[in-house]
Amino acid sequence: MELWYTEKQTDNFGITAKISKTYVTEKTDFQDLAMIETEEWGTMLVLDGMVMTTVKDEFVYHEMVAHPALYTHPNPKHVLVVGGGDGGVIREVMKHPEVEKAVLVDIDGKVIEYSKQYLPTIAGELDNPRVEVLVNDGYMHIHDHKNTYDVIMVDSTEPVGPAVNLFTQGFYKGIYDALKEDGIFVAQTDNPWFKADLIQNVNRDVKQIFPIVRVYCANIPTYPSGLWTFTMGSKKHDPLAVDETKIPEIDTKYYSPRLHKAAFVLPKFVEDLTK
Amino acid sequence: MELWYTEKQTDNFGITAKISKTYVTEKTDFQDLAMIETEEWGTMLVLDGMVMTTVKDEFVYHEMVAHPALYTHPNPKHVLVVGGGDGGVIREVMKHPEVEKAVLVDIDGKVIEYSKQYLPTIAGELDNPRVEVLVNDGYMHIHDHKNTYDVIMVDSTEPVGPAVNLFTQGFYKGIYDALKEDGIFVAQTDNPWFKADLIQNVNRDVKQIFPIVRVYCANIPTYPSGLWTFTMGSKKHDPLAVDETKIPEIDTKYYSPRLHKAAFVLPKFVEDLTK
Numbered sequence: 001m002e003l004w005y006t007e008k009q010t011d012n013f014g015i016t017a018k019i020s021k022t023y024v025t026e027k028t029d030f031q032d033l034a035m036i037e038t039e040e041w042g043t044m045l046v047l048d049g050m051v052m053t054t055v056k057d058e059f060v061y062h063e064m065v066a067h068p069a070l071y072t073h074p075n076p077k078h079v080l081v082v083g084g085g086d087g088g089v090i091r092e093v094m095k096h097p098e099v100e101k102a103v104l105v106d107i108d109g110k111v112i113e114y115s116k117q118y119l120p121t122i123a124g125e126l127d128n129p130r131v132e133v134l135v136n137d138g139y140m141h142i143h144d145h146k147n148t149y150d151v152i153m154v155d156s157t158e159p160v161g162p163a164v165n166l167f168t169q170g171f172y173k174g175i176y177d178a179l180k181e182d183g184i185f186v187a188q189t190d191n192p193w194f195k196a197d198l199i200q201n202v203n204r205d206v207k208q209i210f211p212i213v214r215v216y217c218a219n220i221p222t223y224p225s226g227l228w229t230f231t232m233g234s235k236k237h238d239p240l241a242v243d244e245t246k247i248p249e250i251d252t253k254y255y256s257p258r259l260h261k262a263a264f265v266l267p268k269f270v271e272d273l274t275k
Numbered sequence: 276m277e278l279w280y281t282e283k284q285t286d287n288f289g290i291t292a293k294i295s296k297t298y299v300t301e302k303t304d305f306q307d308l309a310m311i312e313t314e315e316w317g318t319m320l321v322l323d324g325m326v327m328t329t330v331k332d333e334f335v336y337h338e339m340v341a342h343p344a345l346y347t348h349p350n351p352k353h354v355l356v357v358g359g360g361d362g363g364v365i366r367e368v369m370k371h372p373e374v375e376k377a378v379l380v381d382i383d384g385k386v387i388e389y390s391k392q393y394l395p396t397i398a399g400e401l402d403n404p405r406v407e408v409l410v411n412d413g414y415m416h417i418h419d420h421k422n423t424y425d426v427i428m429v430d431s432t433e434p435v436g437p438a439v440n441l442f443t444q445g446f447y448k449g450i451y452d453a454l455k456e457d458g459i460f461v462a463q464t465d466n467p468w469f470k471a472d473l474i475q476n477v478n479r480d481v482k483q484i485f486p487i488v489r490v491y492c493a494n495i496p497t498y499p500s501g502l503w504t505f506t507m508g509s510k511k512h513d514p515l516a517v518d519e520t521k522i523p524e525i526d527t528k529y530y531s532p533r534l535h536k537a538a539f540v541l542p543k544f545v546e547d548l549t550k
Contacts, residue, residue, distance in 0.1 A: 006291065010315055011293075011314070012292065012293040012313070012314035012315040013290070013291070013292050013293070013313075013315035013316070014290070014291050015288070015289070015290055015291070016288070016289050016290070016291050017287065017288050017289075018286075018287040038288075039286070039287035039288075040285055040288035041288070060542070193496055217494070218542075219492075219494060219500070219501055219502040219542065220501075221501050221502065225494070225501060226495075226496050226500060226501015226502060227494040227496065227501060252543055253543055253544045254542045254544065255543065256542075256546065258540050258546075259541075259542065259543070261537075262536075262540035265533050265534055265537035266534075267335070267493075267494065267528075267529045267531075267534065268527055268528055268529055268530065268531045268534070269528045271531065271533075
């Protein structure tokens with residue numbers, strides 16, 4: 001008997017992956033959580049029927065959430081990750097020695113718990129003494145911490161379920177206030193093939209709050225369309241003004257100093273969504 | 276009853292697309308050909324069980340085969356397309372008024388015939404008077420035309436079936452000889468997630484023949500992993516030496532003057548395959 005995980009990424013298109021084990025299927029207080037072993041991508045975390053991360057391709061997403069912002073800010077000491085309970089973004093943040101403290105706020109403690117158990121190569125840095133892990137509502141945390149962070153990263157699920165508040169203008173305004181005077185935020189903003197409206201809406205909303213707004217892309221094979229966008233809002237520092245020759249060559253598999261600016265050069269149809 | 280086209284892109288992973296009509300399923304003299312109507316991607320051409328092109332995302336592949344080479348060569352008058360019987364690359368080549376003649380050589384006349392019938396928005400320029408369509412073996416055509424072309428584009432299937440000769444060093448040597456003294460060639464070279472070896476092998480082979488070898492990427496959602504590579508070999512002109520400000524803003528949806536060089540900045544794990 002062969003078991004396949006099939007995800008309808010739209011009503012009419014999806015991916016299918018052969019699985020060898022099902023470790024967890026559980027309805028948490030916030031979402032449906034599954035941890036499965038796939039033949040192609042290794043262990044896979046699925047929330048509300050959507051691939052969140054896999055051992056084989058997770059590096060793309062986690063590196064591309066963390067490094068463009070951290071190499072744009074000249075001195076990121078205090079970092080907040082909203083969501084991201086698997087710990088992958090935190091692992092990348094910990095590659096920056098100038099970060100004194102990183103706070104992770106995920107609303108669902110079960111994501112953290114099962115990631116530590118089944119995704120140790122991703123979650124391993126959650127126990128780093130520079131990391132504080134909070135099981136809490138990121139939206140509330142943002143509103144309770146004014147003028148606190150240098151960089152805020154929103155590693156959320158799609159705007160269904162617990163993450164629906166994380167795609168609102170009120171949230172972006174809260175992030176603006178939670179950032180210090182030269183702070184930067186970055187959020188995953190889905191894919192341009194099936195969710196063009198979302199990218200346009202976020203871009204319009206963030207532009208009303210942040211003076212510098214930039215969108216960049218990365219290829220994530222297990223995410224819908226294989227092309228993912230990230231939206232960065234910045235109070236002062238422009239990622240395109242960074243001197244790439246000053247970016248160190250750290251241990252990454254996707255991000256590189258050479259890619260820092262090139263990632264912001266968008267395919268024309270994506271560029272058009274940001275105008 | 277729902278019908279879905281499911282393609283195993285590897286033994287353990289694939290895509291699945293809901294279909295509303297099957298226009299053609301035929302074993303031609305060279306390959307299995309299917310033309311189907313998908314809900315998500317429009318009409319789709321499938322050869323030997325692999326998506327070749329769809330109406331909705333075809334622009335990425337066809338633009339990215341044609342324009343980087345044509346905007347690197349200063350005066351591309353004579354262009355050869357090997358394979359590409361759907362006509363999509365030819366359509367993009369025809370956007371360059373300096374091209375006096377484009378020759379398309381596809382071994383399988385059925386691909387041309389059915390593309391004209393079912394993919395008119397892709398195949399429409401095959402009747403352009405500047406285009407010559409030959410149903411013939413591209414490998415032989417190359418060897419019979421020394422010092423003839425400014426740009427040669429290899430729009431082949433994967434190296435199984437009729438395209439197996441098109442991934443050999445003998446073929447690249449033939450292309451070198453078929454190009455004029457400042458000629459450029461470009462070939463699709465599959466994806467870096469599942470076919471890293473192929474990219475490495477082609478890169479090694481082409482470097483033994485051409486002094487300038489560059490690899491670039493584009494996102495194609497219906498192709499394996501969503502990330503596709505293209506390998507360019509050039510006798511004289513370097514795509515990275517092009518003055519992007521001199522590239523005109525033509526009617527494209529993926530390629531742009533801004534993307535000309537940025538497309539060559541590779542994710543680190545892909546960059547490593549080209550060293």
